[in-house]
Amino acid sequence: MTQPLRTAYDREFAGIRERVLRLGELVDQAISRSLDSLQRRDTVQAAQIVEDDAEINELRFEIEEACLALIATQQPAASDLRSVIAAMNIVVDIERMGDHATGIAKTVIRMGDEPLLKPLIDIPRMVEIARGMLRESLQAYLDRDAAKAREIATRDDEIDHLYKAIFDELLEIMAKDPSSATRATYLLWTAHNLERIGDRVTNIAERVIFASTGDMQELNL
């Protein structure tokens, strides 16, 4: 019974999905490069990350415009409509994650060549979890996999846990040695940016569930 009646729609929406994935890749790389610049204390690389953020912003607007055009010209309904609306929401969260990666890069620039207060242990761990969540949530979006999205969202707890551990540790260091406050704050900003990235992926997971099932629910309250 099924006939290919919506080829124009399907083709255009496939293009949007590809660009959402591309946006996710750019931001995934930005997060990865921001950690790299921190570990290597590479302010040149950090400056490049800040500059490259423009491309992310541009692609986000491009996707939003394509979604608007698709709604206006193809009148999607039901799960098609939900998927387009979800794409519009998801690209906002991805783009904001790019801003958080930029935030880390700017901290690296601000740190200059001041020595790190402590070795980086939990921060790389946060990056690893966040990047995994981002990549898998986009795959779940493509697969319309609500169960996977729910599972991904639970991993935000690990990020929150690591953030709290970093926060407590840095607070303790600052209490003991107030002269360390500036250097501790750099690491705190970095961890905070990563914590926010985890929240953004949770938002994406919520949108994947909405696109797949129509349910709107807040995850990880």
Place this chain on the structure above:
Amino acid sequence: MSEAPNHTKIVVHSLDFYYGPVRALSQVSIQVLEREITALIGPSGCGKSTFLRCLNRMNDSIPNTRIEGTVLIDGLDIYRPEIDLPDLRRRVGLVFQKPNPFPKSIFANVAFGVNALGMASSRLDLDEVVETSLRRAALWEEVKDKLDEDARGLSLGQQQRLCIARVLAVEPEIILMDEPCSALDPIATLRIEELMRELKERYTIVIVTHNMQQAARVSDKTGLFWLGELVEFGLTSKVFTRPDQQRTEDYITGRLG
């Protein structure tokens, strides 16, 4: 602030309809609330027009047809033998796909049913009914200075509103519309849709349409017919965003037709 729920105007229970040996409707059950717009969608031949015509017994005149099940309007079975058919069709008016004005003046078109049913007691009375009906059909301002002109001189959109005025003149309770905009341009279509929203303040409307966006725009409830069955029926806002049935999903996303 929740309003009191509307009274149930039409109750159809386990309706089957046959053209000869062919079953065109099977086990259709639906409840239509008064002062709501109910849209029926589905591919050609799915039974939605047949169903609509069961609601004022317009199928009675088609030979070799048979109906089973019940259709209640205000709790009364309209298929009982003692039902007065002209009165039923006065209460349950039908607007057709193509505007079908009589080859008479605009005034005479609106007055036609009123005269035929002897509903007006004087010419003054009739004038008032015609004006009120044309006003409710959002046509009065456009035709008030040419009521004696031939109705066929109106644009198609105006003709369709005239046909609606003709239905309104005999004081119906329910208005059935069978693809009322399929012959109209987009502006005339939007005008009819606006009119439908005004009319639902007073009347219960059931519309059959091929235009899914029209169903989404105007109706409170939407029902999907498929191969003679009512596959899904519910709030329009839900049917077009989160339908319960896969078949509805496939139909409204254009993946089944």
